[in-house]
Amino acid sequence: MDSIALSIPSPSLAVFAQGVALSFGLIVAIGAQNAFVLRQGLRREHVGWIVAFCAAADALLIGAGVLGMAQALGERPALARWLAFAGAAFLAVYGWRALQRARHDQRLEATEARGGVSRRAALAQAAAFTLLNPHVYLDTVLLVGSIGAQQAATLRIWFVAGASAASLCWFGMLGFGARWLAPWFARPVAWRVLDAIIGVTMFVLSGLLMRQAIAGV
Template sequence: MFFSVAATGFLSGAGLIIAIGSQNAFVLRQGLERRHVGLVVGICALADIVLILGGVAGIGTLVHEWPGLLQVLRWGAAVFLAWYGWRAVQRAWAGTGSLLAGQGSERNRRRIVLMCLAFTFLNPHVYLDTMVLLGSLSMPYPGHLQWAFALGACAASLCWFLALGYGARLLQPVFRQSFAWRVLDACIAFFMWALCALLLLRPL
């Protein structure tokens, strides 16, 4: 019973996490660039795990009943997505994408960490998906089975970000051409601006 509930949690978490989002696009690009992949994957997975456990513990109810917080995050995320989309346009125009390996400077590491945190915690939907929805889906299971569901959902998050971050290297032969980076950045810009518009036009 424990493993079947954990499997249900895994599939539920995967269904929500694997959906295309700004965070996934960011992780994919970092994986292609081979820059701080472990750091980015670790931050994204750990953040999801904390939010999922919080939702199962009942904190998600507070988020659901405090819409003001989600509205603040909504506007903050819209500004951030618009800015990141513009940066992607600049990269696409200049053709500055590359496959140069290396961890980069300490300043670059801090910048990537801040951007990763912004993609994760400024997105109001991450709270609705992990804390409210997954927390609600875990409620029918009594006692330790509720935490089995949470364990499965957390495992799905970890597996997904590991696969996305480190599996991106399989696409590197394609991205040895500068044109491929231009197309990727153009798609990212369009995607970020589309998400920005949806955040502003669609009620949470």
């Protein structure tokens, strides 16, 4: 019998998957932006524009964060290691909080607004929900940026691509799958399962980042 060769993921694929997991874990939460995208999806109003804007904004912030942090840390290896330790600690705390949320009932419901809005008004609301939230910058520019900057220069683009792909998939699911997903997101058990998965994922990423930081000491 011929032996079966096991394919080993290339470094670029592994870094892409790490970007997907990190971005997905941070973006899946009950918040104003997700509720807005879900509401627009339920109303089937400017959905494509809203999804494209939210995903593009995330991609730009993530890319700027990774490139900016990489440049800032390029000549400061000690600072890079300490940021890796800090990122690992943050992910561990985030994972613990997600597991705590999994113990309680939560739901995401989109409230219906009366009357339609113009495309410009809808995009303005999307911009406000996206860019006026300080946590967006902490997550995309600082946290994701500092973790992505730890990657080799040739692999950073794969990390950004993975994180951006997760954002696009999530907003696309919310917007275009709203009528199917809305009843599911309104059930607390769905968010318990999601938070449990996110919690475990964040702990795994924290361990990988911690190992990387220790190896660099």
